[in-house]
Amino acid sequence: MFNWIKNFIYEWKAKRRYKKRIKEMKKRDPFIY
Amino acid sequence: MFEHDDILIIGDSFAKHRGFESDWPRLLCKLLTGSDTVPRGKGFSGASWWSTRKCLLTELDIKVPKVLVLCHTEPMRIPSDFDFGINVASATSVPVVVPPGQEKNYVPEIKESAAMYYTYLASSDYSNWAQLAWYSELEQLLVKYNIPQVIHLHCFPPAYGQTSLYCFQFGCTEQVSLWDLCKDVPQDTARNHFTVEQNIRIAHAINNTLVNCPGNGMIDMKLLG
Secondary structure (H helix, E strand, O other): OHHHHHHHHHHHHHHHHHHHHHHHHHHHOOOOO | OOOHHHEEEEEEHHHOOOOOOOOHHHHHHHHHHOOOOOOEOOEEOOOOHHHHHHHHHHHHHHOOOOEEEEEEOOOOOOOOOOOOOOOHHHHOOOOOOOOOOOHHHOOHHHHHHHHHHHHHHOOHHHHHHHHHHHHHHHHHHHHHHOOOEEEEEEOOOOOOOOOOOOOOOOOEEEOOOHHHHHOOOOOOOOEOOEOHHHHHHHHHHHHHHHHHOOOOEEEOOOOOO
């Protein structure tokens, strides 16, 4: 049970980090196509 | 006066539109040659410097230009032999936007792969290094082919971890990025990301720079006056 929670938090944090990265990259290069 | 074949303009979406007389690449060609024709080269929307490099090498094989204008794009764009314009914004956009003219090579997996690449694999350090390696090769090409006049336009501000725009040893490098000049322009009607009036100003500013021949280095071409 404890491992499941730990993994869940780890994945949630990673997803948040990736989302932030994409947002930063989009800010630099916002043009579609 | 130059001949049509003497002018070569290559880049990304900032140099794409050349169908109207007021589009800066076409107007610049007209100012330099005296005739209203579409200049050699191409602007690859959303594509990486790899497309610019391939186009430049092909054009140099055909004829060495006397005036070369290059628009240097964002380093993190994905290189593609089909010139796919799948940058971070288009890869993560809904719905899918396929660059005009690339429909026949497009499959949905391309967008998915690009989105996954940007999310999980992209490395800004590597992308910056690769673009600097291209700049270094470009410097050698400019010397080898002895192109008399070269204009370098940086499309985006300095890359991650860099404090200033790259200054080329050969040719004039504009000190302000095109992105900094077009931030407030509504993009739905823009051509080359600028208004019609701005396109005209840019063409005249580059023409003035070429006429005045300021030599190599970083300069302020006063693109928008």
